[in-house]
Amino acid sequence: MKILDFLVLLGLHSAAAVIHSLKYIFTVSSQVPNFPEFVAVAMVDDVQISHYDSITKKAEPKQDWMNRVTEDDPHYWEGHTAICLGYHQLFKGYIETFKHCFNQTGGVHILQWVVGCDWNDETGEFNGFRQVGYDGEDFLSWDVKTNTWIARKQQAVITKNNWNNDKERLALYKYSITQEFPDLLKKLLKYGKSSLMRTELPSVSLLQKTPSSPVSCFATGFYPDRAEIFWRKDGEELHEDVELGEILPNHDGSFQMNVDLNLSLVTPEDWRRYECVFQLSCVNDDIITKLDKTAIQTNWSKTGFPLGAVVGPVVVLLLLVVGITGYFLWKKNNNGFQPANTSDTL
């Protein structure tokens, strides 16, 4: 468990102590039709800040406040574009190498390279990581403490040995994780402070698809993505007959989540004993929604089911660059990464 999660559980987490992160996600694909061969996405605190792909060949800001980077570095975007051009070719070469490792000759293949750092703004502790995924699975990771690559698959051993013998490159890794990444992250947090550290409460509604479906308590529009939602009966949190959804991004940068309650064994008189609770981390006021038949939005009565509210996230997910979506899928498959280390030299 991450220390932050642990503190949240204990209720000791204060608004001041937050772990910030800077992360670059590079996705290179071979033979994927109608999709850029190379996509680079940068994120601060899991908010996308820039985008580059091999079709536009231009690094561009994804947040208004990112335009401020040129205050300190007038050539930031040209520099970022040049780096991406270089990485595209570098990673294309790696795909060929990895194909050999698996005796593959052609077909669709995807390589993902994630590099970045976490910073605890209370203890000042930095942690770097660098992960390589191939065809949706962990392939190699870099360990910050030993400054070495670790093979996550048998087929990665030869590459791992080659990369660990490149002492010059490992020295650059060390430099970038201890110098470049921390400096850049702090600078970006300064520019984006009012946006990244804001809190927004969601609107919460009760939705039901059919008269026998579970009742979904749906919260949308909150920020940041550290929140909890649950059902209570007589003031006690329910763990049975509930299904908790994942936190999903909305297209406007806010988040949504839901928790469903199966009421098939509950008599109508007992409904009033239930309520849905939404809690945003760092905010003390809970949003409490009592289970009330008249408050439920449906599509079989006149009130009109807000289909958009439920279809929305699916569409948003599809619209997200495959780089990010693929990364989330990969991350989910692997239950998160082992911390490793980072660099501008990847």
Ligand SMILES: *[C@@H]1O[C@H](CO)[C@@H](O)[C@H](O)[C@H]1NC(C)=O
């Ligand atoms: C690749 O092919 C070689 C020679 O045919 C074989 O020895 C090796 O085990 C194969 N590797 C994999 C990952 O299938």
Ligand SMILES: *[C@@H]1O[C@H](CO)[C@@H](O)[C@H](O)[C@H]1NC(C)=O
């Ligand atoms: C709700 O609970 C009932 C009774 O336990 C069960 O038969 C039904 O499948 C559940 N519905 C859903 C959607 O989980």
Ligand SMILES: *[C@@H]1O[C@H](CO)[C@@H](O)[C@H](O)[C@H]1NC(C)=O
């Ligand atoms: C209500 O919407 C859900 C989901 O779109 C659908 O499965 C269901 O059939 C609809 N119910 C009616 C009565 O139209």
